[in-house]
Amino acid sequence: MCGIVGLHLKDDGLGGRLGELLAGMLAQVRERGPDSAGVGVYGPVRTIGAERGSAGPTPGGLGVAPQTDATGLTVLKGVGDPVALAEEFGLAGMSGHQAVGHTRMATESAVTTEGSHPFSPRPGLCLVHNGSFANHATVRRALEAEGVVFETDNDSEVAARFVGHRLDLGDDLEKALRLVCDVFDGFYTLLVTTDSEFAVVRDAVACKPAIIAETDRWVAMVSEYRALVGLPGFENARVFEPGPEEVHLWKR
Amino acid sequence: MEALTLTGEVREINRALRALPDGAAATVADPRGRHNLAVGLDAEVKVTIDGPAGYYIGGLGKKADITVNGPVGWGVGENLMSGRVHVKGDASQSAAATARGGLVVVDGNASLRAAISLKGATLAVGGSVGAYCGFMAQAGTILVGGDAGDGLGDSLYEAVVYVAGRIASLGTDARIEELTETDVKTVRDLVKTCGFDHIDPENVTKVASARTLYHFDTQNHDAY
Numbered sequence: 001m002c003g004i005v006g007l008h009l010k011d012d013g014l015g016g017r018l019g020e021l022l023a024g025m026l027a028q029v030r031e032r033g034p035d036s037a038g039v040g041v042y043g044p045v046r047t048i049g050a051e052r053g054s055a056g057p058t059p060g061g062l063g064v065a066p067q068t069d070a071t072g073l074t075v076l077k078g079v080g081d082p083v084a085l086a087e088e089f090g091l092a093g094m095s096g097h098q099a100v101g102h103t104r105m106a107t108e109s110a111v112t113t114e115g116s117h118p119f120s121p122r123p124g125l126c127l128v129h130n131g132s133f134a135n136h137a138t139v140r141r142a143l144e145a146e147g148v149v150f151e152t153d154n155d156s157e158v159a160a161r162f163v164g165h166r167l168d169l170g171d172d173l174e175k176a177l178r179l180v181c182d183v184f185d186g187f188y189t190l191l192v193t194t195d196s197e198f199a200v201v202r203d204a205v206a207c208k209p210a211i212i213a214e215t216d217r218w219v220a221m222v223s224e225y226r227a228l229v230g231l232p233g234f235e236n237a238r239v240f241e242p243g244p245e246e247v248h249l250w251k252r
Numbered sequence: 253m254e255a256l257t258l259t260g261e262v263r264e265i266n267r268a269l270r271a272l273p274d275g276a277a278a279t280v281a282d283p284r285g286r287h288n289l290a291v292g293l294d295a296e297v298k299v300t301i302d303g304p305a306g307y308y309i310g311g312l313g314k315k316a317d318i319t320v321n322g323p324v325g326w327g328v329g330e331n332l333m334s335g336r337v338h339v340k341g342d343a344s345q346s347a348a349a350t351a352r353g354g355l356v357v358v359d360g361n362a363s364l365r366a367a368i369s370l371k372g373a374t375l376a377v378g379g380s381v382g383a384y385c386g387f388m389a390q391a392g393t394i395l396v397g398g399d400a401g402d403g404l405g406d407s408l409y410e411a412v413v414y415v416a417g418r419i420a421s422l423g424t425d426a427r428i429e430e431l432t433e434t435d436v437k438t439v440r441d442l443v444k445t446c447g448f449d450h451i452d453p454e455n456v457t458k459v460a461s462a463r464t465l466y467h468f469d470t471q472n473h474d475a476y
Contacts, residue, residue, distance in 0.1 A: 205364075205383075205384070206345075206364055206383075209325075209326065209344070209345075211344075224285070224306065224325065225285035225304060225306060225323070225325055225344075226284060226285030226286060226287075226306055228285070229284045229285050229304070239323070239342075241344060241345075241363050241382075243364075243382065243383070243401075244364070244383060
């Protein structure tokens, strides 16, 4: 399982409610991932007060104190119940223009704060994953040979570092995600964001859920429909399921 | 009999629905995309789910007539035994999966793997279906009013698929067959039952099994 939620605002008038709306969405995918959870919020540079035990929520699994990166991306992760964690992060009070959230049911590596999603291997880049990669060790070795450094044994980190590496090499996000489809074998629904982009891609058999809803004011991507129903103006949203190996991308 | 209106927790709603006698009616109000509503019913009752619903709506049921005024999530009518589930919207993946009897009607589109492993029921989709529709379907009928995605009818057994629109590609061991008078009658009856006036029963494409993969044969290894 695992649950994904993401919200990309087109209307900055909703910016003050971003965290509150994402918290509501995250609560609806709580059962999909009771092990751990994390969020990535794109907004103003902020100081994070929330700490969780000695490990603390860490930005991008980098193992340092929570902080906002240069692009305004704040990543907060922790182990435990997603709704309690969201409260601890102070998610509902956070503002910004885009946010992603993940609830994890671990399959490929240990339940730790570092192994929680989102993975942010590069300023502004966030990746959340529902599924499992079959060939992540092979891709990891290839990336390591090119000098990419990993911090966990997690398969999703490999996808995040792969995308980050492609962006470093000059590919745009859409190209990088098409390469994910070429290179990775396994099950995946991925929500990948940068400070200006919001993109969704699924594997060739699309066996992990994904629903996208769009209005004039926002784009949302979720694992389950019920995570959408609390969004303002959802009654008139265009709702669809992205097809296998289609890259859906929005840009501010 | 006046229809009962139900709200609250899924388990409470389902308990109340299962307690209804033959001929009763009930409405589930404000479902908000919740899962497992109206599963496992076993009486001639009319249930209206008044809004968008989640996974496995009406699954495992017998005899009941269920209408959803909105879209549904995965596995609507999964393993249905008899009765009807009518979705007045789109359906997500695996609609009518493994259903043994009864009728699942989707007025809108159905996503991937519709009628996967169908075992005797009928799935009628007014719009289009995604990839892998009818995968390993063993018995029953699938009607698609719009287009079908890639891999239609892959590894079909004895289920038959009728498609009014275009077929992106056929799956392994699926083939197009001549439409017989019996087929036309089957489609005409189904179109009438579902109110799918946009489908011309004489102008659909029939897809059935070529029956080359019934038994494993090493010569067919490349086809698997």
